[in-house]
Structures are given as structure tokens and as C-alpha cells.
Amino acid sequence: MYRSLADAIRDAEARGTTLSAVALEAEAKDQGRPIAEIRDALRRALVVMRGAVERGLVGDLRSASELVGGDAAKMRTGPAGPLAGTPFRDVLARALAVQEVNAAMGVIVAAPTAGGAGVLPAVLTGLAAAQGIDDDKVIDALATAGLIGAVVAERASLSGAEGGCQAETGAAAGMAAGAAVEMLGGSPRQVGHATALAQQGTLGLVCDPLGGLVELPCVFRNATGAAIAMAAIEMAMAGIEFAIPADEVIDTMGEIGASMDVRYRETAGGGLAATPTGRRLARERLYELKRSGG
């Protein structure tokens, strides 16, 4: 697989093809498997992603700690805000939905991780539904997302414990932005700019789960991650170019992550987890769990 988005973009441009095409070819070569088999696996992932979106939007799920649940349904049917009736609002609802399913021990696709699993399905299935895009294109977009994630994994990190939430929800936003731009007909170059624009918007994002649980703020950060991806998609499709190449933005993310205090890397020792309310909620809910036997 590529460890530079610039290399992948150059290859795709030289051959007049898409990033998903070069990514699928590289993967097939690495794994010694036919491209069709890899696309089948991505198709199965898409089925699970859609299942999680639908399951979460029902609104009856609660996590064991009851810290989160029910907000995806509220986002879909609650009182009208300025985004009422737009695909944007639908994307936000979908991101919350997948992450609520995750918190309630439902089945999701870790993409790139479980904690950031809401962003990619929300953006891709939400925009595909709004614009009537067929599944083959969504599956190609998943391959592009995988390529971007692989570059982040090689150059920086996809783990909140190593790089903060910029490495989970942030990487997910970069993946979703780039993948959606390809799905919407953008060029490989525009995919690169969308990735850079999304990733620059999440630099420094700390990982601060209350009580160490993948619930709060994780569920809501997936919605804001999707929103950042949507902004990046809109900017890149409008022809905006970000001056710093995606690879360098990703390198920067890795560097910031490595220098982040350990409190801000999934230890529940800093950020929102360390607020008086954060500590109280974690204490009460984890204690309740123990008393009720889980």
C-alpha cells in the first residue's frame, strides 16, 4: 500500500484513473488476492455500515453506563434548526447513530477504529442517499478511504492512545472527506486537498473519554468530525486548494500527537474527562455498573 498520498495521486493522474483504482491495485498486489475479492469485502463492510446507521436511528439504544443514547433519533426528528431537511443534518444523525450503536455493543465496522467509526459511514451513505449514487461508487470510495487511512497509519497513527482524537475522529474525517470527493466526481488532486482540509481542521484534537469509555465525548465528536469532513468536501469541490500537502498535514498530526501530554491520549486524565462533571459522571456511572453487576 502507498505511504504517501502524493505518490498515489501522481500514479492516478499519470494513468488517468481514480485513487480507488490505484489503491485497489496496490492492495491486490500486496495481498496476492484478486481486486474483486477486496471489493467484495468492502461491499460487506458497506452492508454492516448501513445496518449500524439504521439500527442507531431507531433511538432505543443506551450504553451500559447510560451516558449516551437516543441522540441520533433526536437529530433526525427533533425540532427544526437551520439545517432541518438538509443532507447535512442527515449526515450528522447518521454519525451519531453509528457511534451510539458502537457504545451499546452493537455491530459496526471499525473504520479506522471503533471510536471513530461513525464519520465515514455517515458521510458516504448520507451523501450517496441524497444524490442517488450507486453502491459500486460507494465501494470505490471506501477503497479511497482505506488508502488515506493506510497513509495516516504509516506516517502518523490511528490510535487515540498514541495520537489523540485527531488520530481517530480526525483521521476518519480526512478519510471521509477524500473518499466523498472521489465519489462525487472530484479529481485525485481534489481528494488530496479535501483530506488536507479535513485533517488540518482537527489538528490538536485531544482524546478525553469520560471514565475511559468510548462514549462521551466520542459519540458527539463523530458528528463534529463528519461536519468537518463536509466542510472540507465543500471547499475542495469548490476548487479550493490547501497550500500544505496532505502528507505534510498528516506528518504534522503525528508530530503533535507524539508531543501531546499523556493526559490527552485516551487516559481519561485530562480534557473533558478531568472536568468536575466529567469525573462525577464517570464515578457515578461506573459505580452504578459495578453495583448492578454490569
Next chain:
Amino acid sequence: MVSLLDIIGPVMVGPSSSHTAGACRLGLLARCLVGGTPERATVELHGSFARTGEGHGTDKAIVGGLMGFRPDDERLRTALEIMEREGLTYQFEKTSLGDDAHPNTVRITLERGDRRSQMVGASLGAGRVLVTEIDGYPVEVSGNLHTIVLVAHDVKGSVARIAGILADANVNIATLKLSRKERGGDAFMVIEVDEQPDESVRDAIRELSWVAWAFRLDKVSA
């Protein structure tokens, strides 16, 4: 090398690849040591597994793995109830396995029929796991492929004999790691293979007079 399907995957029960997918895989590996679902188990959780495991359903995921459920099986959510219904006696304890242990480490002690075994393993993130100890012996098993682990007295031709048994069973060796403490001392082999060897392969290896101990662990990755 990072794979596309590592990034878009695994399909798993939430909420955490370390705490549920990885924990489930450790349970799946542990059950191999007693050849099926253990009747009794003690699960000792260390570090972050002990601290936030309950909230993450780590206990459910390990129990589900011990019962043979895969990381994407929705029954993981109700694994503790299923365990009780099946009459299995599993107990949980919090422990410290030392400062050197990975934050998500578990020690599982199992009984099934006349078989009894103990495993220490860690969940490394993104669902990846590493078994670090079996019955007190240090090992390194990732569960990415079917694996045979054995301890043998360091005799000449031991590798050839074992390779022969595998070849006869039509099992292809993917990787082979050898180590020993001293010349003529115990030799340690971790053999990753492409095909799932059946129990007879393990039994044939165990019958060799110079083999002290051998286990067969299933592939548990997606």
C-alpha cells in the same frame, strides 16, 4: 504493511477494538488450550482492562470468546447471561501483572474435563492481540494465522521431524520461530501455518519423546 481491509475493518461488536474485539480474540485463543469451551475459568484483568473493562464490556467479550463467539457476533452483548444459562463457572478478578505488562492484559486460567491450562495475553489496539505466556512459558502468538507452539528438548533434527509431520498432514509452514535458553536446553518453536491443522497433528507432535509440551491455536483475525 498496512492493508485496506485493516483500515476498513474489522466488522466488530463495539465499543472498542481493544476492549471488545481484541478481548474476544484472546478468549478465542484461550479456549484452544483446552480444546473447546472451558467449564471453569478465572479471568484476571490487569491495567486498563481492570479499570474500564466493565464499562466497555470487556468481561462479556472475553467470556464470549471463551464460548467460541467471534468479534462480530452480537451474542457478545449477552455473553454473561448465556454463560450462566450454560452452567459455566467463570469468575473475574482484578489483578496487577506488573509494570511491564501491557495496559490491556488478561490472565485466563481454564479447566475443561481433565485439561487445565493458563494463558496470558494482551490486546494491542485495533483488535490485534499477542499471547505472551502459556502455562508459564513465554510465547509470542498473534493469532493472525493458525499456530502451533511447542517446547522441545534441543535435539538435532527436531525441526526436520516437525516439518515432516506438518508436510504429511498437508499443512504449509508460513513462519517458524526458534529460540532456546542454552545449547542443549529447552528449544522453543512457534510455527505459523496456512491451513488449520487438526488435533491429530498436535497429538503426533506431542507423542515425540523429546517434545515436552505442544499446543495448537486457531487463527482468530478476520
